[in-house]
Amino acid sequence: MWLSIDPRSSVPIYQQIVDAVKERVAKGALASGARLPTIRELAVDLTINPNTIAKAYQELERAGVIEVIRGKGTFVCPPKPAVAAPPQMSALHELMTRLLVEAHHLGVTPEYVLATLQDMIDRWPAKKEEE
Amino acid sequence: MWLSIDPRSSVPIYQQIVDAVKERVAKGALASGARLPTIRELAVDLTINPNTIAKAYQELERAGVIEVIRGKGTFVCPPKPAVAAPPQMSALHELMTRLLVEAHHLGVTPEYVLATLQDMIDRWPAKKEEE
Amino acid sequence: MWLSIDPRSSVPIYQQIVDAVKERVAKGALASGARLPTIRELAVDLTINPNTIAKAYQELERAGVIEVIRGKGTFVCPPKPAVAAPPQMSALHELMTRLLVEAHHLGVTPEYVLATLQDMIDRWPAKKEEE
Amino acid sequence: MWLSIDPRSSVPIYQQIVDAVKERVAKGALASGARLPTIRELAVDLTINPNTIAKAYQELERAGVIEVIRGKGTFVCPPKPAVAAPPQMSALHELMTRLLVEAHHLGVTPEYVLATLQDMIDRWPAKKEEE
DNA sequence: GTGGTCTAGACCACT
DNA sequence: GTGGTCTAGACCACC
CATH class of the missing domain: 1.10.10.10 (Winged helix-like DNA-binding domain superfamily/Winged helix DNA-binding domain)
Structure with missing residues (x-):
């Protein structure tokens, strides 16, 4: 599947x-x-x-x-080298805000969110040397 | 308003x-x-x-x-007690994954996401000593 | 209708x-x-x-x-004051090229195309003072 | 190629x-x-x-x-004789309308279109005296 | 009442 | 065989 x-x-x-x-x-x-x-x-x-x-x-x-x-x-498609335009960046910003807001209401501290995200990045499957 | x-x-x-x-x-x-x-x-x-x-x-x-x-x-409502264990963490986990995925397709590095999130936390309006 | x-x-x-x-x-x-x-x-x-x-x-x-x-x-929607981005401008450029190419193969001179377009603009229904 | x-x-x-x-x-x-x-x-x-x-x-x-x-x-094929009358002009007319409509939605003025088209004609590679 | 989504099944253009 | 388009008819979320 x-x-x-x-x-x-x-x-x-x-x-x-x-x-x-x-x-x-x-x-x-x-x-x-x-x-x-x-x-x-x-x-x-x-x-x-x-x-x-x-x-x-x-x-x-x-x-x-x-x-x-x-x-x-x-x-x-091949990855685009394009740098993000302002309107798209605000979408990312919004996602981050939502992340922190949801974390707050789940009783999770920002520090824990940050640490978990760091950990998630470290385990990210894509090999960096190939990008 | x-x-x-x-x-x-x-x-x-x-x-x-x-x-x-x-x-x-x-x-x-x-x-x-x-x-x-x-x-x-x-x-x-x-x-x-x-x-x-x-x-x-x-x-x-x-x-x-x-x-x-x-x-x-x-x-x-009064705030919930801080939790470090992952009871409802799957929702947060999903949000974080989406954040990194969207960042990738916008050509933004994980490091930038992490730094921006850290910055956002530092500027968070709620006073930390009260949580 | x-x-x-x-x-x-x-x-x-x-x-x-x-x-x-x-x-x-x-x-x-x-x-x-x-x-x-x-x-x-x-x-x-x-x-x-x-x-x-x-x-x-x-x-x-x-x-x-x-x-x-x-x-x-x-x-x-209200009209956007946004100035055209490069990729979209090239689309316009392409339309203009196609116009001249088609005109050539129909035996119409570029001068005639230009004059007709000018005439079409003059008769354009949208009132200019409102834009 | x-x-x-x-x-x-x-x-x-x-x-x-x-x-x-x-x-x-x-x-x-x-x-x-x-x-x-x-x-x-x-x-x-x-x-x-x-x-x-x-x-x-x-x-x-x-x-x-x-x-x-x-x-x-x-x-x-040899080129067709120049025509000033509108036999198949409807196709051209349609192209011109599309040109102006697209220009409008890209925030480009008709005057700019006209000027650019004029410029494109001036730079047209075919020698005019031969047509 | 509005648009958004999904299914089932058909036909066509392009390669 | 590929995706693109269209029809018919159904259900749902939102206001």
């Missing part, structure tokens, strides 16, 4: 696929140039309607994560 | 209210025991349907952030 | 809708803040599947031409 | 070939009577399926840009 989907989740299935692919790419499990499964293949694997997969793939293409080559399939 | 809402955002209005209240509480702008505005008051302030406010308050009560005392109003 | 669609055209129906709305906005026929017909309304008007209309509307929202306010409908 | 093709582009490969040939002809890089490469030659050059090249050549022949002489090869 290629990735796991929870059809009962409130987050849309196509969004779950987008997030999962983004995560695998970020972690290096899907290297640049790697071929993704066909829409129909994945639809059969996940027992999900092909249209839903197609929507996820289009979203990923729009995000610049994958690219479609007609008649050949879809592939992971 | 008590808090600002963007009706054009894709995130539901009731969710925006939930997030905003949680953030104010986490930052200490809403201290424990503080009284929140009435549903009707807030509905008038934000020119929003009272049902939407009610839904947000219910969500906040379920999250243990506020409590409703019949006939008196709604108040901010 | 709100706009006309040619189901036999090779250009996708949803794209025809996108182009038509963009054109009406550019010409001032759809002023900033104006309300667009409901997806269902337009679907009935054009005897087209609602999903197709929805796709067109989403595309327009992504392009920053319209915005959706939940439960209320879709509206024309 | 004769012309460059981007297999990742959303515009079909055969269409890219058509556009590229038309552009080279319009700019004078391919003079009237010039011989185009064989389908097989071009297919090898571009590492593209010969069927795709054939489709492009058919399209170009239908457009009156090139002509196939059996056993000899394919050649660029």
